[in-house]
Amino acid sequence: MNQLKLPRIIIGAMRLGSWGAHLSKNDFNLFVNGCLDMGLTAFDHADIYGDYTSEAQFGELLKENSSLRSQLHLITKCGIKMMAENRPDHHIKSYDSSANHIISSVETSLKNLSTDYIDVLLIHRPDYLMEPDEIAKSFTELQNQGKVLHFGVSNFTPSQFELLNASFELVTNQVEISLLKRDALDDGTLDQCMRYGIQPMAWSPLKGGAMFTEMADPGVIRVTKVGDALCEKYNCELDTLLYAWLLRHPAHILPVTGSSKLERIVAAKKALDITMDREDWYRLLEAAAGNEVA
Numbered sequence: 001m002n003q004l005k006l007p008r009i010i011i012g013a014m015r016l017g018s019w020g021a022h023l024s025k026n027d028f029n030l031f032v033n034g035c036l037d038m039g040l041t042a043f044d045h046a047d048i049y050g051d052y053t054s055e056a057q058f059g060e061l062l063k064e065n066s067s068l069r070s071q072l073h074l075i076t077k078c079g080i081k082m083m084a085e086n087r088p089d090h091h092i093k094s095y096d097s098s099a100n101h102i103i104s105s106v107e108t109s110l111k112n113l114s115t116d117y118i119d120v121l122l123i124h125r126p127d128y129l130m131e132p133d134e135i136a137k138s139f140t141e142l143q144n145q146g147k148v149l150h151f152g153v154s155n156f157t158p159s160q161f162e163l164l165n166a167s168f169e170l171v172t173n174q175v176e177i178s179l180l181k182r183d184a185l186d187d188g189t190l191d192q193c194m195r196y197g198i199q200p201m202a203w204s205p206l207k208g209g210a211m212f213t214e215m216a217d218p219g220v221i222r223v224t225k226v227g228d229a230l231c232e233k234y235n236c237e238l239d240t241l242l243y244a245w246l247l248r249h250p251a252h253i254l255p256v257t258g259s260s261k262l263e264r265i266v267a268a269k270k271a272l273d274i275t276m277d278r279e280d281w282y283r284l285l286e287a288a289a290g291n292e293v294a
């Protein structure tokens, strides 16, 4: 059975390096240690982040302090082949979930992250050419070798999840969920996670920051208006409220933060102290949808 136990909030690494904040080594160190001090020990990576450079940036920390490893949960992903200077053999952006690619990608991630095991490996996006039994075989091999403890998927439809899960027991589906991106509430993704007793992970929980930058977006205007009143009631800022909305769902969603700023991670964590009233949850949903939802 699935014995994966992760903290309720996961720290996303996508924007920490060259795809975002370009944190210096010192700031990177401070950020990661600040998260650990808050008990937020799970970090979400992917082979491709920073054009295949971000895992190694994180690995530098472990190289210098290998005792950190036992305090961490490392999640990473494979299966997207991007064109990049350091991947001259990729001639087109494509998906590859072949056993060869999964295994070689894991070997590279282990090396880059300076670790001998990954806690959770996700197939990053569904591959039209995926062969469930071949994937299951590579997962079993990696698990038997102790190189990966658990396996999941990302951006899979419920039927794609079902197809692979029939060959290998998956522990999560990481999908985009926020008040402004609510497909998972209706397309069966969250129902399926509840049925299997696994926790979905929500990427872009603040819609990639759009909640704070797309001020002319009608959905943002409506959510901000309703949110401002609720922030007073719950004594928090809007970002905390948006996390609390996700956390209130009975699927026990694990939000994956995107910020590179510790104070914004503190704001995310504060949401763990809020239990949103049922009607307030619906108030925000109605505001996001722009119409009655019941």
Ligand SMILES: NC(=O)c1ccc[n+]([C@@H]2O[C@H](COP(=O)([O-])OP(=O)(O)OC[C@H]3O[C@@H](n4cnc5c(N)ncnc54)[C@H](OP(=O)(O)O)[C@@H]3O)[C@@H](O)[C@H]2O)c1
Binding pocket: 011, 012, 013, 014, 015, 021, 044, 045, 124, 154, 155, 174, 175, 202, 203, 204, 205, 206, 207, 208, 209, 210, 212, 239, 256, 257, 258, 259, 260, 261, 264
């Ligand atoms: N599986 C997938 O396909 C997939 C796809 C995308 C992402 N992910 C994962 O999900 C993680 C989160 O995604 P995301 O980065 O899109 O998350 P997000 O939290 O929705 O967006 C993060 C962005 O919002 C900004 N932001 C956060 N709080 C803010 C605030 N209070 N005020 C103003 N701006 C704020 C951040 O800037 P600052 O840094 O300045 O705070 C950052 O640019 C990624 O790191 C990655 O691990 C997975």
